Amino acid sequence: MTTARRPAVLGGTPAFPGELPFARPLVPPLDEVMTRLKASYDRGTLTNGPLTRELEAHAAERLGVAHVVAVANCTAGLMLALRALGPVEKVVLPSFTFSASAHAIAWNGYKPVFAECDPRTLQLDVGDAGARLVAAGAGALLATHVYGAPAPIDAVTELCARRGVPCVFDAAHGLGAEHDGQPLGRYGTAEVFSMSPTKLVVAGEGGLVTTNDDDVAASIRIGRDYGDPGDYDTLFPGLNARMSEFHAAAALASFELLDEHVDRRRAIARRYREGLQGVAGLREPEVFIGDRSSYKDFSLIVEDAFGLDRDALRHALLLEGINTRPYFSPPVHRQKAYAHLPAVDLPVTDAMSGSVLSLPMFGDLRDDDVDTVVEVIGALHAHAAEITHRT
Ligand SMILES: *Cc1c(COP(=O)(O)O)cnc(C)c1O
Numbered sequence: 001m002t003t004a005r006r007p008a009v010l011g012g013t014p015a016f017p018g019e020l021p022f023a024r025p026l027v028p029p030l031d032e033v034m035t036r037l038k039a040s041y042d043r044g045t046l047t048n049g050p051l052t053r054e055l056e057a058h059a060a061e062r063l064g065v066a067h068v069v070a071v072a073n074c075t076a077g078l079m080l081a082l083r084a085l086g087p088v089e090k091v092v093l094p095s096f097t098f099s100a101s102a103h104a105i106a107w108n109g110y111k112p113v114f115a116e117c118d119p120r121t122l123q124l125d126v127g128d129a130g131a132r133l134v135a136a137g138a139g140a141l142l143a144t145h146v147y148g149a150p151a152p153i154d155a156v157t158e159l160c161a162r163r164g165v166p167c168v169f170d171a172a173h174g175l176g177a178e179h180d181g182q183p184l185g186r187y188g189t190a191e192v193f194s195m196s197p198t199k200l201v202v203a204g205e206g207g208l209v210t211t212n213d214d215d216v217a218a219s220i221r222i223g224r225d226y227g228d229p230g231d232y233d234t235l236f237p238g239l240n241a242r243m244s245e246f247h248a249a250a251a252l253a254s255f256e257l258l259d260e261h262v263d264r265r266r267a268i269a270r271r272y273r274e275g276l277q278g279v280a281g282l283r284e285p286e287v288f289i290g291d292r293s294s295y296k297d298f299s300l301i302v303e304d305a306f307g308l309d310r311d312a313l314r315h316a317l318l319l320e321g322i323n324t325r326p327y328f329s330p331p332v333h334r335q336k337a338y339a340h341l342p343a344v345d346l347p348v349t350d351a352m353s354g355s356v357l358s359l360p361m362f363g364d365l366r367d368d369d370v371d372t373v374v375e376v377i378g379a380l381h382a383h384a385a386e387i388t389h390r391t
Helices: 030-043 050-063 074-083 099-107 126-136 153-163 214-223 245-255 258-276 310-319 347-353 367-382 384-390
Strands: 067-071 090-094 111-115 140-144 167-170 190-194 207-211 298-302 356-359
Touching: 030 050, 030 245, 050 067, 050 207, 050 245, 067 074, 067 214, 074 099, 074 140, 074 167, 074 190, 074 207, 074 214, 090 099, 090 126, 099 111, 099 140, 111 126, 126 140, 126 153, 140 153, 153 167, 207 214, 258 298, 258 367, 310 356, 310 367, 310 384, 367 384
Parallel strands: 090 111, 090 140, 140 167, 167 190
Antiparallel strands: 067 207, 190 207, 298 356
């Protein structure tokens, strides 16, 4: 690895004067989306029509699950999935997740009970979650497949079975990921996927709820349509969370690219991993043995031995034109939206949130751009003392 490069933070030439984005959707060709949309459009069926049914059937077959309910977005899907569990009052979830996981709990009027993450994997710490579940008398558990790597599915399933509580997986990052050789979508009481622009399958906006439970599926189908079972006599205050035919057309075309897209992201992750191997103080969150990540994100934990902390590294990369994100920082329990809750002590989550950094990752990221990011990070490590001294 060359360290000859002079970092931009020390006056060198930026590696990407034109900027390297953090994420970019891998979109299917527009004419393919239009071809799929045409029949519904010409007939005047603009939402919740045959393309939505086709998407649900395609996803159910691909993921190997009895029911797929397409919804307007993953957040609404999580809201409806949690609603379908019946009144639960309190739900345990990791604080190391995206805010929407907790918002879906709060919008139901339930109370989020935040649990720790495992410092090796950054996934839910199931031991801690179990203790908090019992202490709070919580009625359900929500676990996130963080960065597209499966959550500790078997341990979560075992905990929920032992305690007799349902479990929802926030599978926003999960299309393309595998557990024991099987795609996600069949685990827990329900899983909820996102098809927003930073995810692997893109609908523009869209979500998929998967479940093998007939009653849960029926509740979500009614819930996405105002709570109306079909006779305008609504059963509960539902949402308008239907998927439009435009979004279903884009999602169907995008699904065609998924296998290739996941392969490409895994190759990019491998290239980052091999390139950064020799750099001290950078650690990749572990994926459980037998699981495969979708690499919705490629993230690193920046430790003392690197020489710069996460924020200094992020700033130096930005000066090179390299966009990164500190996913997930601040952790949800530190966000203003949850400041009214009783204080909770989550030291591991705080430490991890303060040291994670997600690098540029998208389907058409080029190998030589990955190599340049690797080279820049190596140069920043080599110049860490000088950077710390000068800035
Ligand atoms: C993107 C994301 C969501 C929200 O998905 P939308 O489709 O944008 O509502 C929820 N949870 C996680 C972990 C996410 O990354």
